[in-house]
Amino acid sequence: MKRSSVALLALAAILSAAALVRLSQQELAGGSAYPAYSSLRADPDGGKLLFDALSRLPGIAVERNFLPLDGLEQRGAAILLLGTDPAGLNSSEGVIRAIESLAKAGNRVVIAFRYREQDGELRLPRLAQAWDVQVGTDKRADPFFFRESKGWTALESVRGKILVMERAFGAGAILLAAESDPFANDSVLAGRETASVSHAIGDYRRVVFDESHLGIEESGSVVGLARRFHLMGFAAGLALCALLFLWKNLPAFPPPAPARAAARSGMTAQAGLTTLLRRHIPPGDLAATCWHAWLETNRNTVTPGHAARAAEILRQPAAPAETLSRLAALLRSKGEL
Secondary structure (H helix, E strand, C coil), X not given: CCHHHHHHHHHHHHHHHHHHHHHHXXXXXXXXXXXXXCCCCCXXXXXXHHHHHHHCCCCCEEEEXXXXXXXXXXXXXXXXXXEECHHHXXXXXXXXXXXXXXXXXXXEEEEEECCCHHHXXXXXXXXXXXXXXXXXXXXXXXXXXXXXCCCCEEEEEEXXXXXXXXXXXXXXXXXXXXXXXXXXXXHHHXXXXXXXXXXXXXXXXXXXXXXXXXXXXCCCCHHHHHHHCCCHHHHHHHHXXXXXXXXXXXXXXXXXXXXXXCCCCCCCHHHHHHHHHHHHCCHHHHHHHHHHHHHHHHHHHCCHHHHHHHHHHHHCCCCHHHHHHHHHHHHHCCCCC
């Protein structure tokens, strides 16, 4: 492979990688690569503005959690689970037990749900069995809401629909919000739900934004990091380019046998001329052929007497070398031989 081709291929790979990295940086900077209501997302559907705002308040410690909830060891903190899928929470009994354990340990666990119309009518039997939570759905305003539930205190209601309710668990409490919009960036920026957000966090001086329930978990490996930032396709593209480059440049296995040099006859120019003459001129005509070829270009230098004598010499039977020798002597002589 030519060096120019290798250079062009390498340049194309570098430009492609730079473009993909630039695109990934733009997506990560805007947060579109993260789930809705993630504290890493900076667009209107994210929760980064609330995270940054709380971080600037004196005396408030704010952090993110990427570990599973059953491995979270917090005491006296407000733990926010924003954008929680109701059906997903209902399907995981382990997560329900982990949330209850965190509340009993003295934390305030805030679960803000994210209901989508395509989810249809919801039934949450696990939540009803574990916490006596009764939910309802409606195609009109406030499509997801809570019904009167044993042990729960309604904090916000609209047209008979409970949107926020709370219940004590051990030394802490669990707060359920039917919507996550009050915690979103656009709501925080507009200041529409400041009171609701403030009441949800309460007097806790430590706030934890949980990301694990959104699928952003710490795996402790490069592969896990790539999965978190949705870079597996980019890594696969780089691997494919590397394989194609190696396939193009690596020698064949086993390596081909070296080409043998072409055999040379070793014939000199004189031998070649001799062979050519033997193939085309009979031995008896060799001296005459040479004389006539020489005479065509040197006729003016030969006298009529020498020409007649040369014709006589050519008629005499003799070897070609002897005849040519006699002709050469004739031409060197000044008179008749």
